[in-house]
Amino acid sequence: MAVDSQLSSPLGPPACDKDSKALLFIEEMTRKADAVQERVLGEILLRNAKTEYLRRFQLNGATDRDTFKSKIPVVSYEDLLPDIQRIANGDRSSIFSAHPISEFLTSSATSAGESKLMPTIHEELDRRQLLYSLLMPVMNLYVSGLDKGKGLYFLFVKAETKTPGGLLARPVLTSYYKSEHFKTRPYDPYNVYTSPNEAILCADSFQSMYTQMLCGLLMREEVLRVGAVFASGLLRAIRFLQLHWQQLAHDISAGALNPKITDPALRDCMSKIIVKPNPELSKFITQECSGENWEGIITRIWPNTKYLDVIVTGAMAQYIPTLEYYGGGLPLSCTMYASSECYFGLNLKPMSNPSEVSYTIMPNMCYCEFLPHEPDAPAVSRDSPPPLVDLADVEVGKQYELIITTYAGLCRYRVGDILQVTDFYNSAPQFRFIRRKNVLLSIDSDKTDEAELQKAGDNASALLQEFNTSVVEYTSYADAKSIPGHYVIYWELLVKEPANPPTHEVLNLCCLAMEESLNSVYRQIRVADNSIGPLEIRVVKNGTFEELMDYAISRGASINQYKVPRCVNSSPIVEFLDSRVTSKHFSPAPPQWNSERR
Numbered sequence: 097m098a099v100d101s102q103l104s105s106p107l108g109p110p111a112c113d114k115d116s117k118a119l120l121f122i123e124e125m126t127r128k129a130d131a132v133q134e135r136v137l138g139e140i141l142l143r144n145a146k147t148e149y150l151r152r153f154q155l156n157g158a159t160d161r162d163t164f165k166s167k168i169p170v171v172s173y174e175d176l177l178p179d180i181q182r183i184a185n186g187d188r189s190s191i192f193s194a195h196p197i198s199e200f201l202t203s204s205a206t207s208a209g210e211s212k213l214m215p216t217i218h219e220e221l222d223r224r225q226l227l228y229s230l231l232m233p234v235m236n237l238y239v240s241g242l243d244k245g246k247g248l249y250f251l252f253v254k255a256e257t258k259t260p261g262g263l264l265a266r267p268v269l270t271s272y273y274k275s276e277h278f279k280t281r282p283y284d285p286y287n288v289y290t291s292p293n294e295a296i297l298c299a300d301s302f303q304s305m306y307t308q309m310l311c312g313l314l315m316r317e318e319v320l321r322v323g324a325v326f327a328s329g330l331l332r333a334i335r336f337l338q339l340h341w342q343q344l345a346h347d348i349s350a351g352a353l354n355p356k357i358t359d360p361a362l363r364d365c366m367s368k369i370i371v372k373p374n375p376e377l378s379k380f381i382t383q384e385c386s387g388e389n390w391e392g393i394i395t396r397i398w399p400n401t402k403y404l405d406v407i408v409t410g411a412m413a414q415y416i417p418t419l420e421y422y423g424g425g426l427p428l429s430c431t432m433y434a435s436s437e438c439y440f441g442l443n444l445k446p447m448s449n450p451s452e453v454s455y456t457i458m459p460n461m462c463y464c465e466f467l468p469h470e471p472d473a474p475a476v477s478r479d480s481p482p483p484l485v486d487l488a489d490v491e492v493g494k495q496y497e498l499i500i501t502t503y504a505g506l507c508r509y510r511v512g513d514i515l516q517v518t519d520f521y522n523s524a525p526q527f528r529f530i531r532r533k534n535v536l537l538s539i540d541s542d543k544t545d546e547a548e549l550q551k552a553g554d555n556a557s558a559l560l561q562e563f564n565t566s567v568v569e570y571t572s573y574a575d576a577k578s579i580p581g582h583y584v585i586y587w588e589l590l591v592k593e594p595a596n597p598p599t600h601e602v603l604n605l606c607c608l609a610m611e612e613s614l615n616s617v618y619r620q621i622r623v624a625d626n627s628i629g630p631l632e633i634r635v636v637k638n639g640t641f642e643e644l645m646d647y648a649i650s651r652g653a654s655i656n657q658y659k660v661p662r663c664v665n666s667s668p669i670v671e672f673l674d675s676r677v678t679s680k681h682f683s684p685a686p687p688q689w690n691s692e693r694r
């Protein structure tokens with residue numbers, strides 16, 4: 097389609113009129129980053145001027161940055177918890193936001209082991225949709241012809257609960273997929289999915305995955321991109337294909353749907369998709385999937401795929417080698433950076449190598465401040481306001497912790513992400529995601545910190561007391577090579593009565609005890625989603641951790657400051673630990689999880 101040249105964008109020639117509007121929007125926002133940030137803060141403070149939270153800090157209706165920064169403290173989730181609990185228990189007064197709280201978005205766990213409850217307002221859906229609407233116009237600058245086929249995206253909803261006060265609590269993507277914004281989205285040739293809404297919205301994860309995979313297989317030649325939100329989701333889909341290709345091939349050859357798909361809306365919709373037997377396709381699937389070699393399976397089954405659309409930055413980087421193996425070297429594209437609290441920005445070069453990905457924060461999404469992050473600096477004192485830097489003032493090369501103020505009413509809230517400035521696009525900085533603070537282990541959207549791991553280890557090792565045995569040292573490893581990935585804990589034991597060592601069964605139960613102590617997000621993913629495998633304890637020989645210290649010192653660590661790493665991820669260290677393993681133990685059963693909040 098011809099595009100008005102006046103609407104052409106410095107990012108590149110847009111693919112269609114709609115794209116040119118989106119690209120110009122990015123242009124405008126990034127050129128005026130500081131002015132947009134000032135406007136956003138002003139709007140947030142004006143609308144929320146009468147909220148209890150802003151009044152508590154005597155903002156007195158001020159909407160300027162200086163007053164805001166001088167009066168409002170920087171906070172973490174735990175600081176807000178008492179107010180959040182009031183909302184969860186039914187207090188409908190304007191605590192954080194002048195707009196009614198529409199629901200809670202659940203995300204990574206807190207120190208209390210429960211998932212966080214982030215209050216949100218209905219209007220945030222518009223902002224999320226706006227960010228989504230910018231992704232394809234940017235992608236179209238790099239990959240042509242995406243309107244000539246479909247995207248095979250494995251998207252899922254998860255269980256939702258209600259708080260005692262009656263508000264829904266669910267993950268942000270579940271909220272988005274269930275919204276009218278998603279369900280009744282207008283037709284867009286660049287955004288056609290193989291998965292029907294009924295499959296995405298089916299709460300039963302087997303039925304949802306089965307039908308999404310079946311649609312992907314039936315439409316295999318139309319598929320131009322394959323993706324999931326995070327890398328772990330796409331690998332889960334491949335694992336599913338490994339386990340269920342026979343049933344899928346059977347359905348395709350019979351032209352009939354597996355009776356295990358019982359959801360009436362889903363059956364009805366699938367009856368329009370799987371209309372007649374296709375023995376040839378069934379034979380093809382059988383031929384590709386029955387072999388031992390799954391290398392490049394994605395390109396073999398979906399030969400027109402141009403790229404894999406999955407986030408592999410941050411904790412998901414551990415999956416890159418596996419995705420490269422199954423993807424036969426297809427480019428991996430990381431398109432956006434977002435959280436339950438707010439969606440932040442997008443990658444303006446979506447085909448760049450994962451190690452070079454930078455996200456441009458869109459200044460219209462929320463008001464952002466940056467706490468300079470120097471890994472060795474002392475903790476920030478609460479009495480002296482930290483020297484926060486505005487979005488437009490961050491410096492290339494420096495690392496910062498992201499602090500946000502949102503339309504939903506979070507004020508100067510620490511997201512917990514450490515970002516490094518790589519460059520600027522116009523006057524908007526671009527950030528490489530460095531890591532999440534305090535997260536040791538992550539397989540899917542679970543995030544386990546050091547304190548939790550320590551507590552889980554303490555609870556589990558209590559089972560060893562009757563064997564007069566204790567854990568002298570431990571470390572951990574997120575094993576992403578198996579699908580699903582799982583937590584591995586290395587234990588060095590002190591067995592005081594060698595004639596009565598802990599039994600294999602007890603060590604298995606220690607695995608389960610650790611899982612029972614981990615947070616509810618972990619247990620949900622493990623139990624309801626099956627996206628984390630059973631936790632494993634690997635017992636290592638006596639003296640292993642001393643050898644590990646010698647190794648670290650030989651590589652330059654200071655002997656005085658050496659601390660046992662509570663998580664290891666470099667392959668030589670993992671190989672070293674594995675070479676000292678004397679026994680391996682797995683959780684014999686899934687941990688307790690129920691959808692009720694305690």
Ligand code: AMP
Pocket residue numbers: 202203204268407408409410411430432433434435436437511513529531532541
């Ligand atoms: P949640 O609050 O559970 O929705 O998770 C949001 C968090 O996921 C962010 O704060 C980041 O730590 C992480 N995350 C989201 N998008 C990305 C990305 N593109 N790259 C790396 N980490 C990300």
